[in-house]
Amino acid sequence: MLENALKGSRRYWGWIAFLAAVIGIGFLCYLRQLHYGLGITGMSRDVTWGFYIAQFTFLVGVAASAVMVVLPYYLHNFKAFGKITILGEFLAISSVTMCILFVLADLGQPMRMVNMILYPTPNSILFWDLIVLNGYLFLNVIISRVMLDSERKGLEPPKWIKPIIYLSIPWAVSIHTVTAFIYCGLGARPFWLTAILAPRFLASAFSGGPALLILLCLILRRVTRFDAGKEPIQKLALIITYAMAANLFFVLMEIFTAFYSDMPEHTIHFRYLFFGIDGARNLVPWMWTSEILGIVSLVLLIVPSTRRNESILTAACAGTFISLWIDKGLAMVVAGFVPSPVGNVTEYWPTAPELMISLGVWAIGFLILTVLYKIALTVREEI
């Protein structure tokens, strides 16, 4: 099966070569970072987590969102998702891999990573994150491999895979819940100290991830002979609609709680994000872009006629994805650090090497995704 990835058109190889080049540049920048230290990034004494951890947080959501096709298909026998379930699982595999790489890129002493296994620490949420992320990767590799193999042979999938699939459903929820727990148990950072953080993360994941999946399906329709069909795309669009509505509702609840209580500790981070404080307004234009894109996309998704129009739907999915990426992949983590516990306002912005390393990791993700999709679609064509 794997050999299918080694046969492809010139366009396929061109794309692979492009990704390899980006990965190469990213890797060179990473070597530079290893040599110099994390000071090469925009992070500072006050803002100690930045772009890497934000990408990790966002991508955990993309990974978790696979459950939005897995659950209807396997649990409710929703046949329309039959063609795209494997695409969702492969997206999860590449996203989790990126998550792990982003965490690795963020470590000051990456060669000591194994200390997390040598000295297991159940009281640290990072320990649980390590377990759920690797577990989820493992589950998805097993499930997609077994399902695709039986599809190729035209056989019923073996019975033992069913409980593993069922296990993967709560597991998907757990990866994003644990990621939220990394943040929301810290009294030092009032911005994250909210019980609604995990539900918020899940809602944004279940809209952002499927939005990416729709975009991927539409790209595949253009560049390959694979067509996901109208029905699953429309069903996914409905899922995005509800999840995005819940997500925006949760954001409004956060804002209400902070501003009606009017506690400075809780309002100040929102003020920083939306209006800027002490002249620090790096994230202000981004946040407004995110909110406006989110609301416009949601309206386009709610109105049936625009949702059914596939070109408008494409724009709405892109809008949703970008909106959520800004929110989680840029602002969420940084805003927790500004202002600092002693009230210092230090701004953060990723540096060029930091961005190149991040792009490199994204390119690794897309490379894995491309290869896996290539394998799956070739198997489908052979049947």
Added chain:
Amino acid sequence: MAVDRRNFIKITGLAALGGAAGKEAMDALAQSEAKFSPMDNALHGKRWAMAVDLKKCKKDNGCKDCIHACHSVHNVPDFGNPKDEIKWIWREPYEKAFPDQENEFVPDDLLHASAPLLCNHCDNPPCVRVCPTQATWKRQDGIVMMDWHRCIGCRYCIAACPYGSRSFNWRDPRGADAEGKPYIKEQNPAFPTRMKGVVEKCTFCDERLAKGLKPACVEGCKQAALVFGDLDDPESEVRKLLRENFSIRRKPGLGTQPEVYYIV
């Protein structure tokens, strides 16, 4: 490892009951005594704490003796910029040090005072709770320690610390700037230097306590504004000061039980 008489009797009693296994335990005990016993003059405490007398500290507001004493003895590097800054003890204006003591009408001299800040060695330290490798932990005498060899540099402890007491080595502290000036101006060979990519912070001078010395900042303060001692000892100087003066702690509402007390 400190073994007092009561613990010694307990262990030997159990060991005697254990027979053959007991002999091994005895040997292990004897060995551990030989290997790890602190020096005879080491300071012992059960709940180390510091009191900062801001009334005395204010007299020389802006003085940096404690900072200098600490940073030079511990090889704290100076990168010359706030982005990469590492600090074990530093000064902040009153309203930044005590944001929840917000009061428009505090006495003028207090309002304009700056307080020395350091690791609070909390009884309930959030940094220890979150560390994924146990690179930071709390000793039985209350000191929150840091293992620079085990730290993987994830900076979760920094995110968890409500006092900004932890610093990260964003670059190599053993290096030098473009002009060849080392970041550690004068190295103290008696204390290790750190490497890039690890977190560091104040350790209440555990290495000096083991030699019977008080923390460097306490010794360095000419005003004697910093007082170090054992809270478990009712006769200690810290307890006496806290008994006779009104003191505040930083962000008490978070439940971390900081062990640095500020007498206002």
